[in-house]
Amino acid sequence: xxxxxxxxxxxxxxxxxxxxxxxxxxxxxxxxxxxxxxxxxxxxxxxxxxxxxxxxxxxxxxxxxxxxxxxxxxxxxxxxxxxxxxxxxxxxxxxxxxxxxxxxxxxxxxxxxxxxxxxxxxxxxxxxxxxxxxxxxxxxxxxxxxxxxxxxxxxxxxxxxxxxxxxxxxxxxxxxxxxxxxxxxxxxxxxxxxxxxxxxxxxxx
Numbered sequence: 001x002x003x004x005x006x007x008x009x010x011x012x013x014x015x016x017x018x019x020x021x022x023x024x025x026x027x028x029x030x031x032x033x034x035x036x037x038x039x040x041x042x043x044x045x046x047x048x049x050x051x052x053x054x055x056x057x058x059x060x061x062x063x064x065x066x067x068x069x070x071x072x073x074x075x076x077x078x079x080x081x082x083x084x085x086x087x088x089x090x091x092x093x094x095x096x097x098x099x100x101x102x103x104x105x106x107x108x109x110x111x112x113x114x115x116x117x118x119x120x121x122x123x124x125x126x127x128x129x130x131x132x133x134x135x136x137x138x139x140x141x142x143x144x145x146x147x148x149x150x151x152x153x154x155x156x157x158x159x160x161x162x163x164x165x166x167x168x169x170x171x172x173x174x175x176x177x178x179x180x181x182x183x184x185x186x187x188x189x190x191x192x193x194x195x196x197x198x199x200x201x202x203x204x205x
Contacts, residue, residue: 028137031125032083039076043069044095049106058103060165067172067204071179075144082140111155118148146193147179173201
């Protein structure tokens with residue numbers, strides 16, 4: 001993890017130095033566009049899940065949904081910025097929220113979606129970027145994959161203790177650099193993904 005995180009400080013510089021791309025979008029550009037839209041959809045979906053959890057008396061779940069939504073928003077912005085630096089144009093469609101049901105169902109749906117990204121979408125995107133010789137894009141997808149790995153662990157924990165989510169529980173903090181979500185009264189001194197300092201974290205109400 002440390003070796004990956006050290007490189008995040010030069011991510012933007014590496015992207016600026018990426019190979020020149022023609023007018024036709026490359027597969028990696030398409031992957032960045034897809035990841036951008038996918039995360040925007042997830043951001044809207046998790047906000048809707050948070051509202052439902054508040055109504056149903058699951059403040060702990062609502063807090064997790066809001067933290068997840070903020071993480072998705074940060075990563076959507078990162079993917080868009082990476083695409084622009086590779087010479088691509090970002091298209092943003094209206095977010096698709098999808099099905100919103102009761103909180104236990106919504107938690108399982110979130111876990112399923114994030115697991116699919118962790119084990120499918122991001123690893124494929126990393127491999128494709130490497131095939132194209134785009135090390136900077138591969139790094140970006142690798143960092144996003146690391147964030148997803150930690151999120152999946154939080155979601156698995158939440159699914160296994162639904163009754164505990166009827167209380168507020170500990171707050172969440174989200175790293176504005178990479179979207180990493182940390183649970184606790186205070187943010188970590190250093191983000192385990194981006195190595196950003198505690199000041200880079202924002203508390204999610």
